[in-house]
Amino acid sequence: MVPRGPKSANRPPRDVVDLHCHSTLSDGQYDVETLLDKAAERQLRALAITDHDNLDSYAIGKDLARERGIELIPGIEISAVHEGRDIHVLGYCFDPTNLSLNLELKEQHRRRKERIRAILKKLAGLGVELTFEKVQSFSRGGVLGRPHVAQALMAEEYVSSFSEAFQKYLGDEGAAFVEKRGLSVEEAIRLIHRAGGIAVLAHPLRTGVDDLLDKLPDWGLGGMEIVTGLKKAAAVRKLRDWAVDRGMACTGGSDYHGDQSPCGLGTLSIPYRALDDLRDKLEIQKTEWI
Ligand code: AMP
Ligand code: FE
Numbered sequence: 252m253v254p255r256g257p258k259s260a261n262r263p264p265r266d267v268v269d270l271h272c273h274s275t276l277s278d279g280q281y282d283v284e285t286l287l288d289k290a291a292e293r294q295l296r297a298l299a300i301t302d303h304d305n306l307d308s309y310a311i312g313k314d315l316a317r318e319r320g321i322e323l324i325p326g327i328e329i330s331a332v333h334e335g336r337d338i339h340v341l342g343y344c345f346d347p348t349n350l351s352l353n354l355e356l357k358e359q360h361r362r363r364k365e366r367i368r369a370i371l372k373k374l375a376g377l378g379v380e381l382t383f384e385k386v387q388s389f390s391r392g393g394v395l396g397r398p399h400v401a402q403a404l405m406a407e408e409y410v411s412s413f414s415e416a417f418q419k420y421l422g423d424e425g426a427a428f429v430e431k432r433g434l435s436v437e438e439a440i441r442l443i444h445r446a447g448g449i450a451v452l453a454h455p456l457r458t459g460v461d462d463l464l465d466k467l468p469d470w471g472l473g474g475m476e477i478v479t480g481l482k483k484a485a486a487v488r489k490l491r492d493w494a495v496d497r498g499m500a501c502t503g504g505s506d507y508h509g510d511q512s513p514c515g516l517g518t519l520s521i522p523y524r525a526l527d528d529l530r531d532k533l534e535i536q537k538t539e540w541i
């Protein structure tokens with residue numbers, strides 16, 4: 252726990268936000284409360300915890316955030332598929348109790364389990380024996396994903412590092428790779444809209460989105476994640492201009508997963524006005540839907 256004496260309570264929070272990070276509800280190292288402690292330590296004004304296909308961070312964290320003087324924003328990172336490629340769509344400011352969204356997330360969880368079982372089958376064919384239960388033990392109740400398989404591979408000493416697990420087995424080029432199935436990008440965006448939220452494309456430069464750019468405005472994308480710590484200034488500027496020209500919000504986030512993450516929580520100095528801008532865009536979107 253961070254000490255919250257009268258001194259820290261009186262200090263105005265830094266005008267900085269982080270709109271992308273992961274807890275143990277998906278593949279993050281720290282639980283929601285610990286992330287909020289870290290956010291308080293860094294004096295963040297607002298935080299969105301954007302777990303893969305899981306929206307429970309808001310219900311778990313909203314009171315804990317208030318106690319720490321942090322504004323917690325409902326957030327999620329939905330996994331979508333475009334021509335066999337994994338595309339991550341961030342959702343913000345939605346109603347976490349929305350039925351369609353919650354039902355579809357249940358389906359995503361079922362598909363994730365199915366995919367993990369298919370990966371384990373491929374691994375077994377390669378002489379790598381891991382049980383589903385072993386993999387699940389690393390998820391601590393959260394949404395299952397390849398990182399948990401990577402952790403199991405390390406624990407059983409089949410690989411010596413996380414990156415080796417992806418390189419050798421789990422990544423696109425890995426021997427046990429299984430394509431993801433599920434929502435299209437358009438469906439993911441629509442789902443976030445139906446829950447009253449705004450959709451933002453996660454880490455577009457890391458994913459590569461050249462084949463998608465033309466379609467995204469028609470699909471109702473509300474923003475681009477521009478500030479991610481990626482040091483490709485010219486490409487970042489070009490994408491920012493593209494988004495601004497189309498009336499989209501420009502957001503940012505650390506994509507913090509834990510101690511091994513390249514970018515620490517709240518370290519990107521993303522100004523609070525980025526969140527204000529996102530909300531303004533959402534209000535405009537809502538009037539367009541009427
Ligand atoms: P999944 O949703 O099961 O496909 O897992 C995707 C997650 O795995 C990403 O969000 C990252 O956290 C992690 N990941 C993907 N590729 C790599 C990689 N090459 N090295 C380390 N982690 C990765
Ligand atoms: Fe992840």
Ligand code: FE
Pocket residue numbers: 328339453454
């Ligand atoms: Fe992502």
Ligand code: ZN
Pocket residue numbers: 271272273328453506
């Ligand atoms: Zn992420």
